[in-house]
Amino acid sequence: MATGGYVGKILYVNLTDGRIEEIETSKYEQFGGGHGMGSALFWDLVEDKTVDGYHPDNLITMMTSPLSGTLVPSASGRTECNFIGLIAYPIGWYTRSNFGGRFSGELKYAGWDGIAIQGKSETPVWINIANDKVTIEDATDLWGLDTYETQEEIWSTVSKGNTDDGTWYGVGTGRDSGRTLQKPAVATIGKAGENLNRNACILHDAGNAAGQGGLGGVFGSKNLKAVSVIGTGSVEIADPAALIAARKEFQDKFAYNVDAPEMESPVPNFPAYGAITLSPGFGPLYLPTHVPSRPQGCIGCYKNCRRRLSTGVSNEDQCVESLFFINGSNQIDQNKATDLLDKAGLNVYDVFNHSYLYALNQMGIMGPGMEIESSLPFEKYGTIEFMEAYVDCIINRTDIGADLAEGMARAAKKWGRWEIDTASGLLDRPNWGFCQHYEPRLEVEWSYGSILGDRDINEHGLNFYVHWHSIIRGMVGQEPAISAEDMVNLIAEGTGVGDPMGWDYSEEGIYGDPKVQAISWHRHYTRFWKQSLAFCDWAWPNFINFNSADGDMSGASPEFEVRFYNAVTGKSLTWEEGLEIGHKIWTLDKAIWTLQGRHRDLEVFADYVYDVPTEAPDGLPMFIDGKWEYNAGLGRTLDRDKFEDFKTRFYANEGWDTATGWPTRATLEALDLGYVADELESNGKLGA
Amino acid sequence: MADIDKKESVAKAGVSRREFFTGVGGLGVGAVLGGALLKGILLPDEVLAIPASEGYLLVDTKKCGGCQTCMLTCSLAHYGRENTTLSRIQVVQNSFAKFPDDLSIDQCRQCPYPSCVDACPTGAMHADPTTGARMVDEEKCIGCERCVNACPFTPSRVQWNHEDQHAQKCDLCKNTPFWSEEGGADGKQACVEMCPMHAITFTKDIPVQTDSGYETNLRNSHWGHLGFPVDDAGEKMPG
């Protein structure tokens, strides 16, 4: 039986009046799932889209995709969250963040394609979903617990059977409601969220966080401590045999063979190499492991990129949060610092810049008796003691933590440092107050995507190829495994864009018309295939096969994404049709930002991006003097006028007004979003 | 909850053929039985009346990545739909626990003397005549769940399929209508084929059994190269 991969209904919970309702999924199927469905729900359910993120009317959507809970590799386990954010500066844009683990699968098995939460409870509560039974529970006793304690407490409350004695747990009262050995999947806030930090995240299991945007603070503002779900139902698959066969073929051709790899790191215990080979446990990208561990993955993953360790410290935590204390002198303390964040429910990306605070201290600006008064133990900077004091002050809003809880950008603004330090690059926050992630002057699909959107995009699909491949090979003394020219050709072919110049990161290439097409493709691709169908950012797309057994380095994308989707849904969607849905979702988001106050004049980077040359080497493909090469890109700045010209061409390409960046009626109607055009027009914000 | 009653029924049964063999692991005796020894010397004639299974699943819990791909595959191959609850192999984990005690894999051991078969009043639970795999004839199942409760292991390796209303257990993929490969003891097993960590394997020989089940070490030097332990206990860093 084909159900399109959906289980049919979306849960609506209003915490103000306690309403628990069902929304038919079918109404929103045109948006695919995940982000697209979330944005469509947001449009319908939030009357005034200009409210602050803390406002009770703010809507949190936690959405699955048709692929959630299925065998589709690295597409089963992500939950996409949409909401008005707290952290972006100067305006908390409507934003997104997703997290891995098994929440999405459990939600589907419970019979829900997603959750939409609105309103504000007067007292602390948590939402308990057990199949179709949904209750709002008192969270008074959970308030104050850290994220790990909260989950263990809820596991015990919901299914003490499977936590205590290892037997099957019956969900519901009769045997026909099903039994499970799985623990409920819980997403919860810690102290940071309870204290309404703008940089608070939600956490699920040990290391799955939705962090950017400040979702934890939004949970806290609703007095919502956690959402728990356990399910025993089924997800129908249109063509099971085709799905199994496609996964087997995909894994055989493109996965890292753990017993006999085609390509292996030249040095042992070097997980970073997995950014090329897709080997398991590669999450600790920076960090050779010092104690025994296993790889650990989200439900349905074929890579299993994280680890669980014999210390139990920093379990499942090997993405950016594990780099919080990167300047620590040893791995043990670094892992401890990671758990500090997880337990507090604090988003690493906003608190990453402790070296900035240390610099202010060394400059004589921040410290006891200094211009910015602080009693943080800067003399212990570089030790775990400092990190403990630092995290403690942020989550308890003490010392400079009272400012930092509002986010680093707002704190710097309050201290009178924002303009000067983002002009010099001492505080390297290029877009919307978010921490610099990849080099904004060079790797422009990252920076352009971020400034044209709402946050640091955090989309690694191309980044592992164009940035990491040559750098990692070089770090261990190897030449690139593929030439720059072959790489861009494979990407151009795989994306469907066709012109390899779209992936030219040279001084000329980053402003060219092919770059407009490449950036446009990236926005549409990620909005649909990645954020709405929930293909994992660390696994997809697959344009280059470094595990090839026969020398053919062509990747799995786009053939396999399409095969997987159609096997699950019974539909016959094409890659291009998916991209067009992505265009629709991206434009719907742009309409929301427009109502929030977005104008092209705001879509500019911090001054350092334009004025301070790059100092650290990159390894991006560049077309220079008629030849492709991997180039360090040292000394690069972005040119203001050229970027403004790029924006004009980009807006035109998207069908947006080039003077304002606002979507036009013609474009919206062509995307079947005429109702969006009406609302923009009534607010005087329709693009001309 | 469901198999709590089982403990009582086992206790009431007293010393039985069940404890003589299948109970050695599950009841904590900790005995180790080798295949040749078991087949050639220990088995009394009455036990041999139920043929031994022609195959067994072995798992390396220290190589498992916890992705539940085996479970998704099992459910899909047997029922054409995804439901971890309907998987006959179960990966159970605790995100906060320390490796290697953070995870167990609970698979049917195809017991030499199968309590589940013994307990079934209708013959629905039976040994497959050609491969010996212990499996359920769904048409004959009356839903009494005696088999579920008879399994000496915790959690029970026999499950109640609440959607289709019958007992179910691992059949080594003998009956997988939604998989295009030939399954069963003479064919392939979907979980073995699909595990991305190659942490499940299949053997024709009756395996050595311990309290923790049919365990095996499937980690070679390439695994160690990734910084994972390769010793049996998973206690040492490689190299």
Added chain:
Amino acid sequence: MTEQVADIESVVELPAPDQELAERATRRVEWADRFRVFRMAAGAGTLADDLYSMAEIGRFVLGTRWEMAGELDAKVTFNWVDVSKLITWIENVAGDKELADAIAGLNIDPKAPYKAQVDLLGPLLVSRYTQYMEVLGPETEESADSEESEGSE
């Protein structure tokens, strides 16, 4: 730092520094004289950091010694320094022209794979740091180490 490196035998030993040079070269410098380095991590991109002493720089440069990974007190990372800027820093801030010239004499190709650059640079830094410690004596080494542990690296 000195105990963690084995292959320094191949390094040509420089003339021993005097007390004044050793003290100057191993001191902790002020903000204005800091040395900027970069760490690279696929989850986070390239991260700038500031170092304030020769000991910190040495440890940072040696941070890519993967074979140390299994040691509990070790920490290996993906680090990058601009060798030409390091030469300038060592000459002008640390004040050790001999070391600066010796590094320049290695003719490290900035386009070479980074590990190759580090493999050339690291042993020389270790050798020179060992000389400083010999001049300053074990008591100083102890206090220098404890000071380092309070530093940023």
